[in-house]
Amino acid sequence: MTDASWPLYEVFVRGKRGLNHVHVGSLHAPDDEMALRNARDLYTRRNEGVSIWVVRADAITASSPDEKDPFFAPSGDKVYRHPTFYAIPDDVPHL
């Protein structure tokens, strides 16, 4: 049995205008154009999206294996970037 194996693509879908593209899964396709067509048939059969990105999985550079290790530490200790860092009395409206 022959297996002409096609490369793996990751698929990102924008659910509707105003939202970011979100990773939804992956698929195999012979080229970019077919990947886009297959992505439409596979991941948006019910109007799940208004725009699709496909990218070859081997073109993605990712942070190291553990999803939350020292790579994310620089933001981990900057609690002052979050609104909850600041104590505001309850009687101040709209803040």
Place this chain on the structure above:
Amino acid sequence: MDLEREFERVVAAEHRVEPRDWMPDGYRKTLVRQIAQHAHSEIIGMQPEGNWIGRAPSLRRKAILLAKVQDEAGHGLYLYAAAETLGADRAELTRNLVEGRQKYSSIFNYPTLTFADVGVIGWLVDGAAICNQVPLCRTSYGPYARAMIRVCKEESFHQRQGYELLMTMMRGTPAQREMVQDAVDRWWWPSLMMFGPPDAESANTEQSMRWRIKRHTNDELRQRFVDMTVPQAERLGVTLPDPALAWNAERGHHDFGEIDWAEFWRVVKGDGPCNAERVAHRRQAHEDGAWVREAAAAYAAKKRERAV
């Protein structure tokens, strides 16, 4: 060991394990086997209903059935993609299926004799699948859980179109009503078998529950399915073929009769009415498609060369 403790902490805290995390070999192997079997079931599951696409009694039913079978293909692909995040090779998964090294749900080894079977499959078989799949939306492995969320969203259409089809036939002629009852008689017990062997004999359940891959035992899910289905059968006007089926007020559940486990194991081991046919059909489709895969790859290679 540190990595193992971290893994156990993530799982116990109800966090999701993601593809690039360290995980025990057994966890990875269990998941690959389970997800692959699940994917194969969706793919083989296209055949019993696919048999009726050309013979659907109206354009409306044909369009619905086509959409349903296409969804099942999609479910198979979501799941293959999830298995690949664990390092499984896609081509090898297909080989494992067509060469009989990996299994799929035995329910698809039963034939679809009349159009009422299409309705009963939607109602009972997709119904049982939903019972199994809803808890899997919270399974500990992230990509599997996310695939199941997509699948579950689509399954409710499958079950409802089946039930509606049956309601329509039940409003028809006596012959049509008989056809529905006959289909229910044939599919009821195999549907109960879809939840797998009884807990006492289920080898993998305990470890899978500890790893939070599974959240309920086979018998718990089977009971839930029976309880959900009995009132639906009453409303439809069909009889479930089990004289022992009765409400047990003390337990707050329906009691039901003994499942023929000898038949279950016979079909699992390859001796069901359609095992050979299903696998042969899948193999043929895969082989017939080889030239398309090759041609598309050759075309892509040529385009790449020209672009340089």
